[in-house]
Amino acid sequence: MNAPLSRTWDSQRQSRSRRLERAASLGFGKEIPVDRIIDLLEAVIQPGDRVCLEGNNQKQADFLSESLADCSPERINHLSMVQSVLALPSHVDLFERGLANRLDFSFSGPQGARLAKLVQEQRIEIGAIHTYLELFGRYFLDLTPNVALIAAQAADAEGNLYLGPNTEDTPPIVEATAFKGGIVIAQVNERLDKLPRVDVPADWVDFTVLAPKPNYIEPLFTRDPAQITEVQVLMAMMAIKGIYAEYGVTRLNHGIGFDTAAIELLLPTYAADLGLKGKIATHWALNPHPTLIPAIESGFVESVHCFGSEVGMDAYVAARSDVFFIGADGSMRSNRAFSQTAGLYACDMFIGSTLQMDMAGNSSTATLGRITGFGGAPNMGSDPHGRRHASPAWLKAGREAYGPKAIRGRKLVVQMVETFREHMAPVFVEELDAWKLQKSMGAELPPIMIYGDDVSHIVTEEGIANLLLCRTPEEREQAIRGVAGFTPVGMARDKAMVENLRDRGIVRRPEDLGIDPRQATRDLLAARSVKDLVRWSGGLYAPPSRFRNW
C-alpha cells in the first residue's frame, strides 16, 4: 500500500496570504489610492499568474487594464490572460510590452487585426477561442484566475460592490476567483456610504480603487433605424411570416445588426397586422436594444432578460419593471452567464447575421488577417441536445428534422444575410476564409461561428431555405445555393433541383409566402429614426450624442 501523500493542502491560501501581506507591508488597506495602483498590482501579481481582466463588448475594466499594462515587465511577466473580450488597445499592449504571453478569450472585435499580427510574430500563444459559457465554465475548472481585475459602479467603505445595470460578466469572475484562493481588485466609478444594492459582498473583494473616470461602456447594440434598407425590410417580412408565425416562436434571441433591428421594428406594424401580437416574440434573452422599444410599448413583449445594459437605456428599462429584471433599488441587474444559459437552453430560436457561409451552412465572421472570435453567438446559435422541455416551436422543428416519431425537438437557428455585403463581397462562398486563418494561426480547428448542422433556416433577399427538411447533403447544398442569389455559388445552382426543392417547400420565394417585394418599404418600420425611438419611449431613452442629429 502506498503511504499517504505528504503535501500541503492549502498552498493557494498560503500564496494568497503572502500576497496580501506584501500589500499590507506597503501600507495598503482595502481602498487603494489611485496614484498607487501600479504598486499594488506589482505587489499582488506574480510572474506566471493567470489573470482575468474583466471586459466585454460593453463594460470594460479599462483603468485596471491600462494600469496593468504600465507595470514593469521585470516584475510581472509570463502572465496567462483569461478574458471575455480583447477590445481595448491596452489589452494588446500587455502582450506587446512583454507582461503576458498566453491568452484564452471569446471575442476580439476591434483588436482583431493587431491580434492576428501578434500571433504571426509568435509573441502570443492563444490557448483557445471560446464561447462565453465555455470560458465562464473553465473559470471553475482549469482556468481559475489567480487575480481578477473587475469593474463596478460603486463601492462602500467595507468593499461591498454595486454593479449597476451593467452587471454583465462580474458574478462568475468574482466567484471563481474569490473561492479558489485568488485576489479580487475592483475599479469603481464612485464611493458611496450606502449602496443602492449589494451585488458582490465585501468579503469576496480584496481591494477597490476609485478610477479617474467612469469605466468605458460601448453602445454596441444601438442601431439607427434611419440606416435600415428596403432589402432588410423585405427579409424581415419573410422571417416574420415564414418562420416566426409558422413555428409560433415565443422565446428567442436576436443577434446584433440591422437585419434583426428591422424585424424588431416590424413587430408593431407588419406582424401586428398579421394578427401575431401575443403569439410570437413574447419572451427574450436580449440586451436592451433601443429598436425593441416600439414592440415593448405596443404590448408585444412580455419579458426581456439582459446580458448587459445599453448606453442611454437605463431610465427606460428601470421604468418598465414588468418587462425587465429590476432590483428593489429600482435599477436593472443583467447577467451574461444566465442570459447565455437562457439563450442556449430556454430559447426556441436564435436569428442572426454572419459574414461568410459555405455550402454546408457553416458560417464564420473570421476574415483573413483578423482574429475576431465568437462571443455568445455559438451558445445561442446551436441546438442543445440536452434539452428536455417541449414547446410548440421546438416540437415542430424536431418533427421536420427527424420525422413524425421524433423523440426530441430542435432549436431554430436562423442565419439572415443579404447575399452580398458592401463592396460586392459575396456572403456565400465555396470555402470559408476560416480555413486559411486556421493555417496562419496554427490552430487545431477553423474558427467557425455557427456549425452548418445547427442551422435550421437561411433567409436572404431571394427567399428562405429550410435545411431541416433536406434529406441528403446534396439537397442541403442546393437549398443553400437556391437562396444565394447572384453570388458565384448561387449562379452555380442546379436549377431543376432548386425548383424541385421549391415544390417541396424547402426553398420558398417571397411570392410563395404571399409577400410582394414592392411592399417592402421603410414606411413599414415602426420607427424610422433615433428620434422616433425617443418619442416611442416617452422621452426616457437618452441616446448617446453620436446617435443624435437634432
Add this chain to the structure above:
Amino acid sequence: METLDFRFDSAPVSRAADPALCGVVGSGNLEILVQSGDLPNACQVRIKTAARGFGDTWRAVLDAFATTHPAGGTRIAINDMGATPAVVTLRLAQALAEYQGGAQ
C-alpha cells in the same frame, strides 16, 4: 465609370403609363428610368455604373428580371453607385410597377 448595354427577350409589358423613375444615385443605391422602347418582345437596358467589372452579374440579374417580369417594349436606363443585386432586383420591380401605373 463603365457603360453596359444589354437586350433581353421578355413578354410584352401589360400596360404602359408615363416614364417612371425610381431610386436615387447614392452610395449602394441606383436610379432606374423606365420608358417605352421600340421592340415589343424585348427589354433594352443601358447601365452606367461606378463599379467596374461586374458585367456578368448585371447580365444575370437583368436576365432573371426579364424572365420573371413582362418587360418587353421597355427601354431601361440605370445610373448605379454600387448597388447590390438585391437592391437592383427590388428597384427594377418597383420601377416596372410604377411604369405600369402601379398596376399588376
